[in-house]
Amino acid sequence: MIMRTDDEQNAKSAKRKEVHDKIVASKTIEKGLIIVHTGKGKGKSTAAFGMAVRMIGHGRKVGVVQFVKGAMATGEKAIFDAFPDLCEFKPMGEGFTWDTQDRARDIAVAREGWDEVKRMIADSSYAMVVADELNIVLRYEYLPVDEVLAVLSAKPEMTHVVVTGRNAPDALIEAADLVTEMTQVKHPFRSGVKAQAGVEF
Amino acid sequence: MIMRTDDEQNAKSAKRKEVHDKIVASKTIEKGLIIVHTGKGKGKSTAAFGMAVRMIGHGRKVGVVQFVKGAMATGEKAIFDAFPDLCEFKPMGEGFTWDTQDRARDIAVAREGWDEVKRMIADSSYAMVVADELNIVLRYEYLPVDEVLAVLSAKPEMTHVVVTGRNAPDALIEAADLVTEMTQVKHPFRSGVKAQAGVEF
Numbered sequence: 214m215i216m217r218t219d220d221e222q223n224a225k226s227a228k229r230k231e232v233h234d235k236i237v238a239s240k241t242i243e244k245g246l247i248i249v250h251t252g253k254g255k256g257k258s259t260a261a262f263g264m265a266v267r268m269i270g271h272g273r274k275v276g277v278v279q280f281v282k283g284a285m286a287t288g289e290k291a292i293f294d295a296f297p298d299l300c301e302f303k304p305m306g307e308g309f310t311w312d313t314q315d316r317a318r319d320i321a322v323a324r325e326g327w328d329e330v331k332r333m334i335a336d337s338s339y340a341m342v343v344a345d346e347l348n349i350v351l352r353y354e355y356l357p358v359d360e361v362l363a364v365l366s367a368k369p370e371m372t373h374v375v376v377t378g379r380n381a382p383d384a385l386i387e388a389a390d391l392v393t394e395m396t397q398v399k400h401p402f403r404s405g406v407k408a409q410a411g412v413e414f
Numbered sequence: 415m416i417m418r419t420d421d422e423q424n425a426k427s428a429k430r431k432e433v434h435d436k437i438v439a440s441k442t443i444e445k446g447l448i449i450v451h452t453g454k455g456k457g458k459s460t461a462a463f464g465m466a467v468r469m470i471g472h473g474r475k476v477g478v479v480q481f482v483k484g485a486m487a488t489g490e491k492a493i494f495d496a497f498p499d500l501c502e503f504k505p506m507g508e509g510f511t512w513d514t515q516d517r518a519r520d521i522a523v524a525r526e527g528w529d530e531v532k533r534m535i536a537d538s539s540y541a542m543v544v545a546d547e548l549n550i551v552l553r554y555e556y557l558p559v560d561e562v563l564a565v566l567s568a569k570p571e572m573t574h575v576v577v578t579g580r581n582a583p584d585a586l587i588e589a590a591d592l593v594t595e596m597t598q599v600k601h602p603f604r605s606g607v608k609a610q611a612g613v614e615f
Contacts, residue, residue, distance in 0.1 A: 268611070271488065273612060316424055316427075407442055
């Protein structure tokens with residue numbers, strides 16, 4: 214541990230603030246971002262949900278399409294329901310979970326969800342569109358990546374699109390503006406703890 | 415790309431479901447978790463906010479103490495304000511930002527925030543307590559890690575505590591049940607894009 218006097222610490226902070234202010238001042242562009250949350254860790258859907266709710270808090274409209282049942286659930290739905298004018302929540306995953314074993318049907322459900330995403334993206338009244346667990350759909354090749362990339366590259370300039378799910382395709386990472394990988398450092402599931410309200414759903 | 419028939423794919427899915435169901439069935443413990451979001455990537459505070467709001471959606475009370483100004487802001491506040499009975503939001507960071515250069519005052523503010531966290535943790539009516547950016551406070555040695563660990567180890571059994579911020583101390587990671595590292599893969603700040611409503615605040 215390096216010991217510093219308060220004066221030394223304050224001088225260091227002042228320098229850091231100066232550098233930070235300079236960097237912030239150089240950033241002037243506003244545009245809708247393509248945002249990807251991937252990796253095996255927790256928080257991909259939760260952070261997307263957090264962004265959607267924050268956007269609602271700014272009084273702007275969001276659309277959320279859920280491709281896999283359960284990634285957003287009761288807790289989320291209750292919040293979205295509290296702001297009916299600012300949120301459209303489409304859970305499409307009924308047919309696409311561990312519980313169905315019908316690939317043809319899963320593809321049809323994925324297509325239906327994607328049609329909802331396309332409709333929301335095309336409508337510039339949505340400030341943000343979340344395609345929750347779309348990466349899983351792409352991974353299973355239920356939808357062609359190229360078709361998704363074509364829609365993203367033609368999106369209205371100010372619309373933010375958030376795509377979540379592990380194993381984001383390289384081409385999507387390439388096309389994205391902001392990519393975060395959630396890495397699992399430690400998970401309580403390993404010590405016999407079950408999924409709990411608020412934490413997991 | 416490995417090509418599979420639908421039948422092969424369905425058989426593979428059935429096997430995966432069987433393994434998954436077996437794992438889930440073996441998890442039976444419910445307990446309040448110590449959750450840490452760390453790393454240099456985005457989404458640490460946003461995912462904590464998402465969990466807090468989800469808990470509110472389950473009709474359970476959350477407390478959020480914000481140690482650094484701006485990590486949770488206007489968008490979050492508007493949502494918390496919509497559920498006054500289920501959320502106590504304490505932004506303590508007024509004195510602890512890039513803008514103040516007074517270490518003694520920062521320590522006092524950190525202490526004040528920590529007292530709020532302690533009060534909320536001691537009160538088992540809170541299902542979840544979020545100490546947003548507490549890791550920064552620990553990193554700057556504004557609070558002793560040992561004191562934080564002592565409070566966490568004595569928390570009510572069912573209370574979830576979420577601590578966010580880069581550079582989580584090793585001792586906190588050791589004590590935690592669930593640790594996720596958010597890793598920055600790509601950030602638009604590098605190409606001149608500024609912080610935007612909904613995405614960053």
